[in-house]
Amino acid sequence: MKNVIVTGASRGIGRAIAMELAKRGYRIAINYARSKDRALEVLKSIREIGGEAEIYRADVSSYPEVENMVMEFHRKYGNIYGLVANAGIYIRKNIRDMSIDDWNRTIEVNLNGAFYLVKAALPYMERGSIVFVSSQLAFKGSPSSVAYSASKAGMLGLMRSLAIQLAPDIRVNAVAPGTIDTDMIASYTLERRKEREKEIPLGRIGKPEEVARAVAFLLDEDSSYITGATLDVNGGLYIR
Numbered sequence: 001m002k003n004v005i006v007t008g009a010s011r012g013i014g015r016a017i018a019m020e021l022a023k024r025g026y027r028i029a030i031n032y033a034r035s036k037d038r039a040l041e042v043l044k045s046i047r048e049i050g051g052e053a054e055i056y057r058a059d060v061s062s063y064p065e066v067e068n069m070v071m072e073f074h075r076k077y078g079n080i081y082g083l084v085a086n087a088g089i090y091i092r093k094n095i096r097d098m099s100i101d102d103w104n105r106t107i108e109v110n111l112n113g114a115f116y117l118v119k120a121a122l123p124y125m126e127r128g129s130i131v132f133v134s135s136q137l138a139f140k141g142s143p144s145s146v147a148y149s150a151s152k153a154g155m156l157g158l159m160r161s162l163a164i165q166l167a168p169d170i171r172v173n174a175v176a177p178g179t180i181d182t183d184m185i186a187s188y189t190l191e192r193r194k195e196r197e198k199e200i201p202l203g204r205i206g207k208p209e210e211v212a213r214a215v216a217f218l219l220d221e222d223s224s225y226i227t228g229a230t231l232d233v234n235g236g237l238y239i240r
């Protein structure tokens with residue numbers, strides 16, 4: 001059974017990724033930071049479908065916590081095949097209102113968190129596959145957070161360099177989701193949702209499961225000749 005760590009797997013897109021990968025036969029390290037109850041629900045759901053998983057608390061912005069999680073998972077189950085750097089935060093503030101702490105926290109969780117995961121897990125990966133969950137805002141900028149778009153663009157720079165440095169044994173790719181129906185867009189009013197839906201060529205907001213299937217494709221051998229790529233999962237909202 002191949003071992004995969006999914007960060008931020010207690011809710012939203014990360015939860016859907018953990019479920020999809022468990023269905024495909026991977027053993028999952030379900031990482032969470034604050035939502036233990038939600039992480040336990042994911043664990044229960046995976047076990048109900050006959051899958052294998054464990055929960056691990058670690059704030060991805062802390063290297064010692066990430067290293068500890070990776071070492072515990074490895075100690076129990078052996079080599080790691082896959083990593084999904086999904087944990088993320090989006091502090092919606094204009095540059096004029098954004099504090100230095102808001103900026104630092106966003107970069108620490110979204111960008112440093114992805115780097116820490118790879119750095120800590122690499123000694124335990126012989127061959128495998130890594131997927132970063134970036135965002136369409138890496139390409140087109142964000143009206144509400146300079147830190148978020150900078151962190152998501154940074155993840156793509158990290159991904160591309162890793163794809164070169166870790167080839168041929170480890171492939172590294174990213175997905176760039178558009179607007180996906182999770183807690184991250186919970187602040188949207190009904191009116192804003194409707195406006196957004198009108199802007200999306202496929203006419204609706206995406207589901208976490210739709211991102212999860214793209215991540216699973218990039219993690220699996222199905223994508224054996226793909227590395228250094230970013231797959232848009234955005235209903236056509238931003239076509240590059």
Ligand code: NAP
Pocket residue numbers: 007008009010011012013014031032033034035036058059060061086087088089090109133134135136176177178179180181182183184185
């Ligand atoms: P979400 O529903 O808000 O879930 C965020 C997840 O990240 C939670 O599981 C949370 O865990 C975890 N997390 C946050 N801070 C963490 C930390 N410091 N350490 C470890 N885990 C942490 O968000 P989502 O929409 O599923 O987003 C998942 C990823 O997709 C993010 O990287 C986000 O930027 C990206 N994305 C989302 C959208 C969208 O429209 N939803 C679009 C593009 C990209 P706890 O609850 O346990 O803290």
